[in-house]
Amino acid sequence: MKNASKNKARILVVDDEESARSGLEKLLTGDGYDVDTAEDGVAALERVAETPPDVVITDLKMPRMGGMELLQKLRDRDRSLPVIVATSFQDLDSGVTAMRAGAEDYLTKPLDFEALSVSIERALEGRDVRVEAENLRRQLRERDSEGLQGLIGASSAMQKVYRTAKQVAGSRATVLITGESGTGKGELARAVHTLSPRAGKPFVSLHCAALAESLLESELFGHEKGSFTGADKRRIGRFEQANGGTLFLDEIGEIPLLTQVKLLHVLQERSFERVGGNESIAVDVRVVAATNRDLAADVRDGRFREDLYYRLNVVHVDMPPLRVRGGDVLVLANHFLRKFALENHKRVEGFTDKARAKLVSYRWPGNVRALENAIERAVVLCEGSLIGEEELPFEPVSEGLGQIRIPGSTMAELERYAILKTLEATDGSTAKAAEILDISVRTIQYRLHEYGTNAKDVRQGR
Structure with missing residues (x-):
C-alpha cells in the first residue's frame, strides 16, 4: 500500500516489546506513514500530548499502563481518534471488550501486515468521515443560529450561497435567485429575509x-371595491402586506409585459395604486425574485423588459x-x-450501502424537492x-462514457x-489509482464514501 499524500498520516505504535515497535515502524514508514513509538500507555499519552497522531496501534498487556486504560483515556481526550488494538489469539475476549469500549478494530498477534494496512486505511477514512460529520453538525448549528435553517449542505457550491446570503442580507438591494426547479430558491429567499434587519x-x-x-x-397591488366583477370589497395586495418586510416573487419570468411595467414602477418609485384606484400608496418593501428561466435570453x-x-x-x-x-x-x-420518520412514527434509522450508492449515482433532475419526495415515500414503505434500494423509486445513472460530455459536464x-x-x-486498487491520478489514497477513499460505494464494489462492477 503506497500513500500518495504529501501530508503523511501520523501513526503511533505502542508496544512494550522493542522488536515489535521497530518492526512496525519500519514497515509503516516504508508505506509512507510518519511513525512514532511508545513503550507503554504512559509514554503514549505524552506523545499524543506533544503531537496528536491520526491513528494509534496499541498492544493490550504492557507495564505501567496497559492498552485498555490507554484506550479509555484517549477516548476521553478525543473520541474521533481511531485506536487499533493488538492482542494474542488466546486473549480474544479482551479484543472484543476493547471494541465495545470504542476501539476501531482489533487484530491478533503476530500481526498480518496486509490486514493491518486495510485496518489503518479504514480507520483513517472513518476518522475523516467523523470529523466531516462533526464539522457539518457545527455548520448546521451555526446556520440555524444565523437564520439559514432551510439551507442544508456543506459542499463548496453551497458555501458560496451561504456567503452571498449573509453579505446581501443587510442591504436593501433587490436579489434575483436563479436555478433549476427544486433547488431551494424559496428557502434562500426566506434566509435572506431572516438574516436582514427586516x-x-x-x-x-x-x-x-x-x-x-x-x-x-390584484394579488400584487390589491383592488378597490367595484373595480371589476366580483370585487365586492377592497383587497390589500402583497406589496401592502409586506410593507417594512420582504416580498418574494417566485417564477418572476412568467409575469406578462403589462404587469412588468407596473412592477418596474413600484421598484423605481416605491409606490403604487390599487387596481381601480387612484390613490398613491407608498411602501418600504425589499423584493427578492426567483426564476428557473434564462431571463437574459428572455x-x-x-x-422580458430589460429595465x-x-x-x-x-x-x-445561482442555486x-x-x-x-x-x-x-x-x-x-x-x-x-x-424528518419523515418522526412524522410517520417509524423507527427508520438509515440506508443500506446499496441504497446510499443509488442515491449518490442518480442525477436528480428534480433536485432537492425530488429527493425529499423520494425519501418520504421510502420511509413510508420501509x-x-x-431503507434499501428497492424502496427508492428511480434508476441510477450508469457511468458509461456516453454520460460525460465536454462541454456539458x-x-x-x-x-x-x-x-x-x-x-x-x-481492479479496485486505490493505491494504483492514486498513482495514475496523482492524488492521495485518502482522497479516493473520501470520494468513494461521498459516492456511497467502495473499491470492492467498483471492481465487481456494481
Whole structure:
C-alpha cells in the first residue's frame, strides 16, 4: 500500500516489546506513514500530548499502563481518534471488550501486515468521515443560529450561497435567485429575509406563474371595491402586506409585459395604486425574485423588459443543482429520513450501502424537492430499520462514457468519472489509482464514501 499524500498520516505504535515497535515502524514508514513509538500507555499519552497522531496501534498487556486504560483515556481526550488494538489469539475476549469500549478494530498477534494496512486505511477514512460529520453538525448549528435553517449542505457550491446570503442580507438591494426547479430558491429567499434587519417584519411570497394576468395584478397591488366583477370589497395586495418586510416573487419570468411595467414602477418609485384606484400608496418593501428561466435570453427575445431585469438583478445568486453538490445528497437524505420518520412514527434509522450508492449515482433532475419526495415515500414503505434500494423509486445513472460530455459536464462529474473508471482499470486498487491520478489514497477513499460505494464494489462492477 503506497500513500500518495504529501501530508503523511501520523501513526503511533505502542508496544512494550522493542522488536515489535521497530518492526512496525519500519514497515509503516516504508508505506509512507510518519511513525512514532511508545513503550507503554504512559509514554503514549505524552506523545499524543506533544503531537496528536491520526491513528494509534496499541498492544493490550504492557507495564505501567496497559492498552485498555490507554484506550479509555484517549477516548476521553478525543473520541474521533481511531485506536487499533493488538492482542494474542488466546486473549480474544479482551479484543472484543476493547471494541465495545470504542476501539476501531482489533487484530491478533503476530500481526498480518496486509490486514493491518486495510485496518489503518479504514480507520483513517472513518476518522475523516467523523470529523466531516462533526464539522457539518457545527455548520448546521451555526446556520440555524444565523437564520439559514432551510439551507442544508456543506459542499463548496453551497458555501458560496451561504456567503452571498449573509453579505446581501443587510442591504436593501433587490436579489434575483436563479436555478433549476427544486433547488431551494424559496428557502434562500426566506434566509435572506431572516438574516436582514427586516426579520421582524412580514415575509410575503407570491407564485407568479399560478395566476392569470388580471388576478396577478390584484394579488400584487390589491383592488378597490367595484373595480371589476366580483370585487365586492377592497383587497390589500402583497406589496401592502409586506410593507417594512420582504416580498418574494417566485417564477418572476412568467409575469406578462403589462404587469412588468407596473412592477418596474413600484421598484423605481416605491409606490403604487390599487387596481381601480387612484390613490398613491407608498411602501418600504425589499423584493427578492426567483426564476428557473434564462431571463437574459428572455430580454433578448423581447419576452422580458430589460429595465426591469436590471432592477431585479442587482444581486444575483445561482442555486446549484443537486447533481453537482457531491456528498450533500446523503446529508439531505439523512435529514429528510429523520424528518419523515418522526412524522410517520417509524423507527427508520438509515440506508443500506446499496441504497446510499443509488442515491449518490442518480442525477436528480428534480433536485432537492425530488429527493425529499423520494425519501418520504421510502420511509413510508420501509418495513425495517434501514431503507434499501428497492424502496427508492428511480434508476441510477450508469457511468458509461456516453454520460460525460465536454462541454456539458461539471468538474465534479468529471472527477467522479475519472476516479471510478481508473479504479475499474486497476481492479479496485486505490493505491494504483492514486498513482495514475496523482492524488492521495485518502482522497479516493473520501470520494468513494461521498459516492456511497467502495473499491470492492467498483471492481465487481456494481
